[in-house]
Amino acid sequence: MADGKLDRDFLRSALALMSRTDVDRLLFVSDHPPSPTEIRGRPTKRKLVYAVSSEGIANQLKAKKATAVLIPPYDYTRIEKIKVAVVAAQSAGLLKDGDTVLALCGPGDDRVMDTLVKLVIGSEDPEEKIRVDTLGLPPEFSSQVVESLIHTAMEIGAEGYEGHAVGTIVVIGDSTAVMEKSRQLILNPFQGISEAERNALDPPIREAIKTFSALDGAFIIREDGVVMAAGRYLLSMSRDVKLPMGLGARHSAAASITAESNAVAITVSQTTGTVRVFREGEIALELRQKLRRV
Template sequence: MDLGDLVSAIRIVELPAKTRPTAIRTLVQAANWEDEGIAPEKVLEAIEERETVAQTLVANDFALPHAFIDWDGDFRVVLGRSRQGIDYGVPTGQSVRLIVLLVLGRKLLQTHVEVLAALAELLKAQEFRQQIIDAKDAKAIDALLLNKAGLTPDHRPARQSSVPRLTQTMIKQGFQLVEQVGAQALLLALDKLENVPWDTLGNWKGRVLLITTEHSDDFEITREDTYAFEVPHASLSRMDRANLGLLLAASAGLLTDKLSVVCVTGPDGRKLDSITITKPETHFRAMLSEKNRRGNNIVRPAVILRILSLAVELASEGREAHPVGAMFVIGDSRQVLRHAQQLVLNPFHGYSRQLRNVLDPSLAETIKEFALIDGAFIIQGDGTVLSAGTYLMPKSAPGGLPAGLGARHQTAGAITHHTQAMAITVSQSTGTVTVFRNGSIVFTLERAGSTRW
């Protein structure tokens, strides 16, 4: 195979990943299979099947995973460079610095050995591989490969972008909108950090907020002014995932309530197809503003976020194969208890404060179980649970809530009107999570995905 044709087809990506599975997934995503109508998971399955037969480690610092797929094309090559090294599962513990992914289609079924031989020839010299590892950036690596093949940038076909075309367009439009409307940040809502179009973001200097639904332990963010927030609630609608991410960013002091944020979202974890411009002021003034806190009635943002997370989990999972409704009343507990009566023996009575704080992850299942009891949870602003199964009897609040809301929501509106507390409800019928403050609805999260019940 002609070396020039091979080099012209290579795509280059940086690999922040630390382990082999994450690195290979990043390379597969960079090959942009969605534009061919092929699911990346199918490509990953083919590669993992090939890897189980024989691990494709060519040298101590170089791996060449490859596989055939049911595709009418010829081949795609993605070269990934890792500065810190990748744990490739080698018994000696040697870190791999270069991974070249080769995926072949039907056209090369009989001649694939030629492509493998050409790749091996290109990267066989340890000195040349070291030059690639030490190169300043992807452009420098590109120049090294072209020089090796005797080509210049003007005499090589343009590469297809590693980002889906629609996603690339939407993000570039997002850049322009941030500048045009004076927005304070660009938000991208994806499923994992591995799917972030890092090369596209690298050419832009503004603040980026990344909202993911899956944890990425072994992924290191190197771009400046970039912040990642995990919202592990794929059951939420795309915009509600973005809104919850905005709330996390605001609580971390990264956003003001006056300036807009440009949000780019999509139907899945990689392809983005929608742009929304929103102001955090609408949602967050009543939830995080100091104007709504007085002395000991301060509600910690971490407590709000934790209870919101528990509420979303209840809405999505239900309990014992059934949907569950719930209400959490947070802050101003002394005044709230003046409007309350215990329906059952308080299951939290007598336990130390450390054992009944919602910020303790071990309490999550206990709270979900007690959500089956009628009544509300009463929670102090620091997260300490005072009671469950509590019946609230506030005076009626002035009108203003939307028609059709049930007794739980009406009670939440009334108790927050007569006290400085915040209330968070889970609708048993719709799974909608609603936040009340000062007698009004200030924030909602709607269930969008399938539930476990």
């Protein structure tokens, strides 16, 4: 697993910290799980959660009664990969507010682990390195839907459409209010399709979202994943929204609609491919691309 004595000692030290009573989970973000000899005999290995980008590896781990979650196979920075892994673990019900989590990650293909981050789920401390709580989702939201759409947004940011970079907005939840605060720019490509056949949890619909992301306007999606519309122009433009320098109209619209409703908005930057999640008018999660494929 590790290439040198220092790397092996680093890994063993991280695994040893897992035994502390004040550590609830160790998130191992890599497609190269530690060898059985590095895990054997550790009574707290039940705290270990693997975050892998291969469904085959995830199934192998689960067959060995290990806990694993899937993350998208894109080349993000270490901290971004940890953020995505935390979101996936939260969606799977493996993390809750107040949990202390150690996250272990590395560069490239993660054969060598060189980064260990400690975070508290739900922390409001502005000094926290990673602030990835449950996004303050109301109970009617499906975390599975939100996670799935974040992953779809990451694919759009990394791949674009037909080799061209695209940007888009996906608004989830409070769909009645959001529809009232928006207007149709183009013919709605989802109009006339039954609800059962236009749910964002279905792979064909996620592919359709990726395709239609090249169109102007936002996607409006219900809390349960049903796609209400694409190509909507968001009319909200709150003056109370404060965004970092360099973010334009797309991000301002996403922040404004979440400030004026109970919705969550996901944006993909056409310029950089960065994915941002907005909640209550603020950026709740930011995932920067390390290397784009467009």
